[in-house]
Amino acid sequence: MVLLLVAIPLCYVVMNLMSSPAELLRYVLAQKTLLLAWNTVALTFVVTIICICIATPLALLTIRSNLPLKRLFRVLLCLPLVFPSYIYGFLFIILFGPKGMLYDMLKPLGVEQIPNLYGFSGACLCLSLLSYPYIFISVSSSLMKLDYSYEEVSSSLGKSFWHTYSKVVIPLLRPSITVGAILVTLYVISDFGAVSLLQYKSFSYVIYNQYETIQRSAAASTSSILILIGLLSIWFYRPNSANTNLYRSSAAIPRSTALIDLGQLKWIAFITVSLLIFISVILPLSVLIYWGFKFTINYSDFFKLSSLFNSLYAASIGSILTVILSIPVALLIAKYKNSFSQIIEKVSYIGFILPGIVVALAVVYFGINFAMPIYQTIVLLSIGYIILFIPVAIGIIKPVFLQMNPRLEEAAKGLGASTFKVWQHIYLPSMIPSLAGAFALVFVLIMKELPATLILSPLNFNTLATSVWTHATEASFGMAAVYSGILLLFTALPMFLLLNKGIQK
Amino acid sequence: MSNQISNENFPVIRCIGIGKSYSGTSEAVQNVDLTVNHGEILVLLGPSGCGKTTLLRLIAGFEIPTNGTLSVGGQVVSMPGTFVKPENRKVGMVFQDYALFPHLNVEKNITFGLDKSNSEGERVEKIVSLVGLHHLLQRMPNELSGGEQQRAALARALVPNPTIMLFDEPLSNLDATLRIKIRAEIKEILKQAQVTTIFVTHDKEEAMFLADRIAIMNDGKIEQIGSPEQIYNKPSTQFVAEFMDPASFVDITLEDPHTLVTEIGKINITDPIHNATENLQLLLRGNNIILNAYHGTSTVDSVEFRGSHYSYAIRLASGKLIEYISQESILEASQSVSVGIDKNQPIHLYTNGIYRNTTTITPSLNP
Numbered sequence: 001m002v003l004l005l006v007a008i009p010l011c012y013v014v015m016n017l018m019s020s021p022a023e024l025l026r027y028v029l030a031q032k033t034l035l036l037a038w039n040t041v042a043l044t045f046v047v048t049i050i051c052i053c054i055a056t057p058l059a060l061l062t063i064r065s066n067l068p069l070k071r072l073f074r075v076l077l078c079l080p081l082v083f084p085s086y087i088y089g090f091l092f093i094i095l096f097g098p099k100g101m102l103y104d105m106l107k108p109l110g111v112e113q114i115p116n117l118y119g120f121s122g123a124c125l126c127l128s129l130l131s132y133p134y135i136f137i138s139v140s141s142s143l144m145k146l147d148y149s150y151e152e153v154s155s156s157l158g159k160s161f162w163h164t165y166s167k168v169v170i171p172l173l174r175p176s177i178t179v180g181a182i183l184v185t186l187y188v189i190s191d192f193g194a195v196s197l198l199q200y201k202s203f204s205y206v207i208y209n210q211y212e213t214i215q216r217s218a219a220a221s222t223s224s225i226l227i228l229i230g231l232l233s234i235w236f237y238r239p240n241s242a243n244t245n246l247y248r249s250s251a252a253i254p255r256s257t258a259l260i261d262l263g264q265l266k267w268i269a270f271i272t273v274s275l276l277i278f279i280s281v282i283l284p285l286s287v288l289i290y291w292g293f294k295f296t297i298n299y300s301d302f303f304k305l306s307s308l309f310n311s312l313y314a315a316s317i318g319s320i321l322t323v324i325l326s327i328p329v330a331l332l333i334a335k336y337k338n339s340f341s342q343i344i345e346k347v348s349y350i351g352f353i354l355p356g357i358v359v360a361l362a363v364v365y366f367g368i369n370f371a372m373p374i375y376q377t378i379v380l381l382s383i384g385y386i387i388l389f390i391p392v393a394i395g396i397i398k399p400v401f402l403q404m405n406p407r408l409e410e411a412a413k414g415l416g417a418s419t420f421k422v423w424q425h426i427y428l429p430s431m432i433p434s435l436a437g438a439f440a441l442v443f444v445l446i447m448k449e450l451p452a453t454l455i456l457s458p459l460n461f462n463t464l465a466t467s468v469w470t471h472a473t474e475a476s477f478g479m480a481a482v483y484s485g486i487l488l489l490f491t492a493l494p495m496f497l498l499l500n501k502g503i504q505k
Numbered sequence: 506m507s508n509q510i511s512n513e514n515f516p517v518i519r520c521i522g523i524g525k526s527y528s529g530t531s532e533a534v535q536n537v538d539l540t541v542n543h544g545e546i547l548v549l550l551g552p553s554g555c556g557k558t559t560l561l562r563l564i565a566g567f568e569i570p571t572n573g574t575l576s577v578g579g580q581v582v583s584m585p586g587t588f589v590k591p592e593n594r595k596v597g598m599v600f601q602d603y604a605l606f607p608h609l610n611v612e613k614n615i616t617f618g619l620d621k622s623n624s625e626g627e628r629v630e631k632i633v634s635l636v637g638l639h640h641l642l643q644r645m646p647n648e649l650s651g652g653e654q655q656r657a658a659l660a661r662a663l664v665p666n667p668t669i670m671l672f673d674e675p676l677s678n679l680d681a682t683l684r685i686k687i688r689a690e691i692k693e694i695l696k697q698a699q700v701t702t703i704f705v706t707h708d709k710e711e712a713m714f715l716a717d718r719i720a721i722m723n724d725g726k727i728e729q730i731g732s733p734e735q736i737y738n739k740p741s742t743q744f745v746a747e748f749m750d751p752a753s754f755v756d757i758t759l760e761d762p763h764t765l766v767t768e769i770g771k772i773n774i775t776d777p778i779h780n781a782t783e784n785l786q787l788l789l790r791g792n793n794i795i796l797n798a799y800h801g802t803s804t805v806d807s808v809e810f811r812g813s814h815y816s817y818a819i820r821l822a823s824g825k826l827i828e829y830i831s832q833e834s835i836l837e838a839s840q841s842v843s844v845g846i847d848k849n850q851p852i853h854l855y856t857n858g859i860y861r862n863t864t865t866i867t868p869s870l871n872p
Contacts, residue, residue: 152567152604153598153600155592156592156594156596156598156671157617158618167617168606171608174608
């Protein structure tokens, strides 16, 4: 059943392709579509490259050099991940927009015009600052595991620092750079909030507009192309990620070797990293707090508490259902290795690759055609959440089943315990930490989720995320800031704790 | 320069008063003086944590000494105020876990240390055939067995023609049979290449096989340097004696300058001892002990079968344990015996655990 649910988006796309291939082809080849595709690919490519160029040196600096305060930096540099892109997007508009705070500051100095934030450059800046932590975290964790002896061998063979890093360390980090880059690529392709607010015509922005203006079939066709781009980008990374198993576990006692001495560059690096953190985290956060307070003082009665309750309600139902449904799937994947379970595993990851907006459209289509009674109810919204976030839950729960020693069950059965007892006393207790972890993460992700919530939620069902969105698009930034503040309060802290746990692993 | 005097014994590695302390109190290496001559294999031997790997890494330049002067190939590479980076030292290093670059094939690993412009095809060819890796050049490191990885790492270190070679326990990850085979290969390759070598290990058998000289390290200090025979036969300290082979130290009192009294008998020695106030001990190993009778004041504490011989732990009346070795199973646990000192072997005398002298026993006297 889970399989069927999860397969809804795939069926949707396939049915679309089948129903009118000729029309689709004409649509795909239309100049407008090609331009759209080009926009999406260009943005994704440039953001991914920028992220690699920012994150890799940052990881090297904060792990292998004598940069001051590097431990603190390591934590702070992951922080942009807690921002949903739509909040980040409107904060950037407040800051750097045509009539933004930067403009106000520069105006007395005689500056008439600042570079236009809307369009490619804004979306690019915003998404780069938001998503470089994916690569930073992935590269950092493998850099910590990377044995110093490779560097030592290289230098004992007479090779300079630069030669060692370019020919040995960076190539060894390539698998982890690739993993991070895949995440960034998927993030950018499926991003909806930032590109829409910054009015960059990439696929998700256009799909939403088509949906809003009731061009259903056009939206469907556009979705299909977006999915195609997503799959192509995954395929593009394939050969690189083939040999990821490059690390050996060293038997030798780990020895700390002299860190890279930055010398005179130390303070330049320190200031650069601080500046990056200032722009990417501290500045948006302080703007949020400033606008939020300024607004609350003046118009406190405008705030609707119902959106907070709606958010918590939807997130609770969605995350509980997602976690419960992920248990049998995870069990199946971990315990029974056959072609059927492998298909299930692949299919269950669809939600991870597909943009939220595409999943939402597929679920709407399903609701209208096959399940009218649940259309525009919390049930349909939950189905959307399940499809989107079940891969996350499976990813957390699967390792528990993999690590569980099958001898345990055999031993328990040997002692005369029933299957029910085995579950009650052996499986469940050892699963509780990861079930809780999965629940927390999915809960937070649902709270933050925007496009699916926007499309699938019942009429007049406003959540924090949709409220932020509505107010931000109507340029009532104060209101948006208040909702954002509350949303961040509920999501950022758990997100941050989960992240830190992940980094330590 | 080196061609003109290559037949002489001149020092290639010289450590004078080398010390390394880490922030805090621990001193990993203390005041080490060490000289290794051209073409010599010196083995640093000691228990884990004794500082031998740290000393090796100081010589390689991976760590900076706190004090002392270090020279390699006649050039000072480290002294207070001077530090030559590892990449400028011409030092070949082989690690315990080989550290072959996993993203490069064997050939690219081996030639990694050459400059691009450098055409040293002949030398590479020679070394590849020396280590016997011709058929594996295109393989990736993870497709090689442990022994093959070891040979590739050795070849990689040898190709840039290093002044010295350093080995950090390179055989400890191999199984016993392979270890014996590879160590013979390494010795032959090093002797053919005539390269000055320091080899770190905690395996005394390996050390005795490979070494021209052994330096025994304990607690950051070198306890003794000498040929394997000197180290084994005349250990200069109690630590060295016990590290090399099970050994016991039995207290001695002097009856007269020629007569030593121990709890397992009196012996007459050829070199008289005149200073009677010394706190003297006698080194006893399994091969110094003879069996006198199947009854007496000592008891057999335990019996171990070691394949080629039996090892008996004998508890003397004073409670001290000594080892007795026999090829036959002649004693049982907890039976009483009487043991004595073999008068055909030279004996080694110690003062407060420090080697004093070796002397022979006058055979005339009976206990």
